[in-house]
Amino acid sequence: MRSGDGRNFETLDVEARIVGSEPSGLVAAAQPTLTAVPAASETSSSSPVVIPSPPTYPPETALSMEQRLKAIQRVSYDRNFRLCFFIPPDESTVLAYWPDPQERLLARLAAVPPPAVECRYEIRAVPGKGVGVFATEAIALGALIARERPLVIAPLLMTPESIEAIVRNMPQHIRDACFALHNCKPPSLPHFHGIINTNGIHIGDMPGQSMYGGFGGLYKDISRVNHSCSSNASHRWDLDTLTGELRAQRPIAAGEEVSFSYLSTDMPYGARHAYLRDKYFFTCVCAVCRLPPAARAQDDSARKQLATVSGMVQKGVYFDACAADLPRQLEIAALLEAATEEHPYVWCVVAGRLARTYCALGEREHAVRWASKAMAMTMVETGADGGWAAVVAAPEKTDVWLSQAIGSK
Ligand SMILES: C[S@@+](CC[C@H](N)C(=O)[O-])C[C@H]1O[C@@H](n2cnc3c(N)ncnc32)[C@H](O)[C@@H]1O
Incomplete structure (x- = not known):
C-alpha cells in the first residue's frame, strides 16, 4: 500500500488530506507566510x-433538539463486527465507523446537510471507458467542479462481514445508487466488494478513528471520474462538511473530460500500466502513455x-x-x-x-x-x-x- 495514494478501499491512489484536522505538516505548511499590511x-x-485563518474545527451545528434526538436514534450497532452506522435525517450517507468516544462528533458532522453547489459537470458515455465526467462550462484553475457527500463513508480495512453489514444498513436509495456504480473486479469477489474496490476514494482519517487505517468514500458522481496520467482535476476531502471536492488543477475547457490520477505521480510508465491493469482492469491510452519511447523515458x-x-x-x-x-x-x-x-x-x-x-x-x-x-x-x-x-x-x-x-x- 502506497502512502498518500489509493483509489479504492484496498489501495490508496488519490492524495487527499483532511483539512481542519491536520495539526501541522503539509496543509499547514501550504499556508502563505506573507502578511498584507496597509501602505504607510x-x-x-x-x-x-487580514489574511484569513484556517477554518475552526469542529464546526458547531445549529440542529434543533428534535433533529438531534432523531439523529441519535438512527445510530445502529452491529454487535458481531463492532461497526457502528449512522444515517443522518436527510439520508445523504451511510457513515460506518468503529465505536469511539468521538463518534457523536462524526454523527454531528453528518447530521448537517452538505452545502449545495452548482453542478458544473455531466456524466456521459466515453468509448472504451464506460462513463465519465465532463465539464459543462469552462472551469478556471483551482475552481470547484463538484462537491458531494459520499453515499458511504467507511473504514478502508473491513472484513467481508462488515461490508455485508454496511449493505444491510443502507436505505434503499443509497443501495440503488451504489449498485449502479461500475464493478471492474472478477465475479469471484462478492459484487459489493467489487464496487467498493473499483470506486472507493481514499479520504484520510476521521476523528477518533486514526488507529483503524483511514477511511474511504463511495460517491455517486465523483466515483465516475476516469483516470489520466496527465489529469486535470484533484479530489480533496473536507471533514467539516463531510464532503469530497473536485477542483480543477489545470484550466478545463467546456466539454473536456474531467480526470484525476488513480496513482502516485512519480510512477514510471511500466509500473503505472501494471498497476492499472491489475487493480482496475484497463490499459491507459492517455496522451502521456501514447508518447513515443524516447519522450516517455524523458517523462519517467x-x-x-x-x-x-x-x-x-x-x-x-x-x-x-x-x-x-x-x-x-x-x-x-x-x-x-x-x-x-x-x-x-x-x-x-x-x-x-x-x-x-x-x-x-x-x-x-x-x-x-x-x-x-x-x-x-x-x-x-x-x-x-x-x-x-x-x-x-x-x-x-x-x-x-x-x-x-x-x-x-
Ligand atoms: C472508478 S471507475 C470510473 C468510472 C467508470 N468509467 C464507470 O463507467 O463508472 C474505474 C473504472 O473506469 C474505467 N476507467 C477509468 N479510467 C479509465 C481510462 N483512462 N481508460 C479506460 N478505462 C478507464 C475502468 O474500467 C476502471 O475500472
Whole structure:
C-alpha cells in the first residue's frame, strides 16, 4: 500500500488530506507566510488586510433538539463486527465507523446537510471507458467542479462481514445508487466488494478513528471520474462538511473530460500500466502513455526528479524565500511547468516562495503572477485562497514589500 495514494478501499491512489484536522505538516505548511499590511499613507484611513485563518474545527451545528434526538436514534450497532452506522435525517450517507468516544462528533458532522453547489459537470458515455465526467462550462484553475457527500463513508480495512453489514444498513436509495456504480473486479469477489474496490476514494482519517487505517468514500458522481496520467482535476476531502471536492488543477475547457490520477505521480510508465491493469482492469491510452519511447523515458525521469523535489518540499527543507535563492526557485518552477502531471502541493510552496521573493524585490508583475498561481493551487489543496487573494490584489501592501521599501530609503 502506497502512502498518500489509493483509489479504492484496498489501495490508496488519490492524495487527499483532511483539512481542519491536520495539526501541522503539509496543509499547514501550504499556508502563505506573507502578511498584507496597509501602505504607510493609508494606516490612518483604512484597516490592514487580514489574511484569513484556517477554518475552526469542529464546526458547531445549529440542529434543533428534535433533529438531534432523531439523529441519535438512527445510530445502529452491529454487535458481531463492532461497526457502528449512522444515517443522518436527510439520508445523504451511510457513515460506518468503529465505536469511539468521538463518534457523536462524526454523527454531528453528518447530521448537517452538505452545502449545495452548482453542478458544473455531466456524466456521459466515453468509448472504451464506460462513463465519465465532463465539464459543462469552462472551469478556471483551482475552481470547484463538484462537491458531494459520499453515499458511504467507511473504514478502508473491513472484513467481508462488515461490508455485508454496511449493505444491510443502507436505505434503499443509497443501495440503488451504489449498485449502479461500475464493478471492474472478477465475479469471484462478492459484487459489493467489487464496487467498493473499483470506486472507493481514499479520504484520510476521521476523528477518533486514526488507529483503524483511514477511511474511504463511495460517491455517486465523483466515483465516475476516469483516470489520466496527465489529469486535470484533484479530489480533496473536507471533514467539516463531510464532503469530497473536485477542483480543477489545470484550466478545463467546456466539454473536456474531467480526470484525476488513480496513482502516485512519480510512477514510471511500466509500473503505472501494471498497476492499472491489475487493480482496475484497463490499459491507459492517455496522451502521456501514447508518447513515443524516447519522450516517455524523458517523462519517467522528470517524474522521478519531481518526486525528489516533492519529498524535500514536504519536509520543508528545500529553499528559502530570498532573492539569493531565486534561480533555484525558477528552476523548480520550470520543472513543474513542464511536468505532464500536476503537483498542487509543491506548487503551493514554490509559487508562494516566488511571490514572496518578487514582493521583496518590489517587482509587481512577477509577484502578482506567482501569487495568482499560489492562490489557485492553495484552492486545489485546501478549498480556500489561504490569504493569497489579498496579495494578488495588492502585493505592494504586503509586509515583505513594505519592509524592502523602507529598508531601501
Ligand atoms: C472508478 S471507475 C470510473 C468510472 C467508470 N468509467 C464507470 O463507467 O463508472 C474505474 C473504472 O473506469 C474505467 N476507467 C477509468 N479510467 C479509465 C481510462 N483512462 N481508460 C479506460 N478505462 C478507464 C475502468 O474500467 C476502471 O475500472
